[in-house]
Structure formats: structure tokens, C-alpha cells
Amino acid sequence: MGTKTERRPAPRAACGRKAWTAALLSLGILAVGAPAVVAEPAGGSGSAATCGLRNQRHQDNLGNSFTVDLYCDNLATDVLGRSAFNAPVTGRLKLSPSWFVCWTEGEAPPGQTKIWYYTQGDEVVTQPGLKAWGVVPARVVQTPRHPYPGIPRCAWV
Structure with missing residues (x-):
């Protein structure tokens, strides 16, 4: 990180x-x-996008444990402290693919999905105690469907 x-x-x-x-x-x-590569849209290189579930354990700094993750290509983006575009930036996703441990609902521009994915960023920006954990809007996760089938809903919703 x-x-x-x-x-x-x-x-x-x-x-x-x-x-x-x-x-x-x-x-x-x-x-x-x-x-590692800087994130690029899935169709940009002509190769098949990486996306799938893995039996991978993660634990965030708040004590939440996760036993599965979604490992997908993604766009570079800010990781936010809550699922709202005016939330504090806790980290940045700079590399692709990345992993995501659960999903929640939040703000969305008109015509876009309200799904957000919880992850840990590649770089801490603010609030170092959070260790870059936060959410990203689904539009940056290169999956054919949101929420991705099999990824759990975040328990705190």
C-alpha cells in the first residue's frame, strides 16, 4: 500500500x-x-477483463472480517469514507485489478447505479487510522452487473 x-x-x-x-x-x-498497471477501462486494451470471486480473507481496521472478495479490473479513483460523493477521501485506488469485499447503496448521478463497493485503497490520503478503507462507486469496478452476484452486502447497512 x-x-x-x-x-x-x-x-x-x-x-x-x-x-x-x-x-x-x-x-x-x-x-x-x-x-502493476495503472487502471484502464476494461475495453481499452482489447484483452478480456479480469473479474471473479475468490475465497480470500480480509479484515479492516474496524474489526470487520470478510471471507470472500471480488477481484476485478477497475478505474483509478478516490476511496471515500461513505457512499456519498462529498465524503472524505480516505485513500486512492491506483492499480488494477483490485479486490472488493462487499457492497452497499448510496448516492448516484441520474441514470447510474446506486451500488458502491467496500475496499482498501492502494494509498492512504486522509484519516490514516482508516488505512485507506472505504467505498468506491460501482461505475469504476469493471463488472457486467452491479452488485456482482455472490459478493455479500455490507453488514452495516
């Missing part, structure tokens, strides 16, 4: 054209060889 660091080439004035080209190529190679 750490932050990603990015290597940057020296400023253009400090190196020649060949060094600059080599630096850019190095960054491209590093980005391609990275084990």
Missing part, C-alpha cells in the same frame, strides 16, 4: 540530445516492465 516513485530524466539543458533520448527510452522500458 505504498506510493509509487517515478524516475525523471535530468532537465534538457543538463544533457545532450542522445542522453535525453536514452532517458526517455529508459522510462518507457521501466513503464512497460512494471508488474
Whole structure:
């Protein structure tokens, strides 16, 4: 759940054209060889989306235990403290795929689903005691249906 660091080439004035080209190529190679990917829409790469249930245990910092998760491709997004768009940002989902342990209902723009998924973000933003746990709107979870069949409803609803 750490932050990603990015290597940057020296400023253009400090190196020649060949060094600059080599630096850019190095960054491209590093980005391609990275084990985790920045979230992208499911249809963007032409490959099949990852999505399914797993028997995976998780426990949040509040003592809630979960025995199954939904492991799916997702868009990068803020993780919120409650299922409302004006809620505090507790963390960020930066990588895809991610896991989600339950669903609840909350705010939704007109024409969109009211489903939200509970997860732990890849990066803590505020309220460090929550360790980036919170909810994300269903539109960022790349599933064919919301809520995904088999994922439990969050117990506190």
C-alpha cells in the first residue's frame, strides 16, 4: 500500500540530445516492465477483463472480517469514507485489478447505479487510522452487473 516513485530524466539543458533520448527510452522500458498497471477501462486494451470471486480473507481496521472478495479490473479513483460523493477521501485506488469485499447503496448521478463497493485503497490520503478503507462507486469496478452476484452486502447497512 505504498506510493509509487517515478524516475525523471535530468532537465534538457543538463544533457545532450542522445542522453535525453536514452532517458526517455529508459522510462518507457521501466513503464512497460512494471508488474502493476495503472487502471484502464476494461475495453481499452482489447484483452478480456479480469473479474471473479475468490475465497480470500480480509479484515479492516474496524474489526470487520470478510471471507470472500471480488477481484476485478477497475478505474483509478478516490476511496471515500461513505457512499456519498462529498465524503472524505480516505485513500486512492491506483492499480488494477483490485479486490472488493462487499457492497452497499448510496448516492448516484441520474441514470447510474446506486451500488458502491467496500475496499482498501492502494494509498492512504486522509484519516490514516482508516488505512485507506472505504467505498468506491460501482461505475469504476469493471463488472457486467452491479452488485456482482455472490459478493455479500455490507453488514452495516
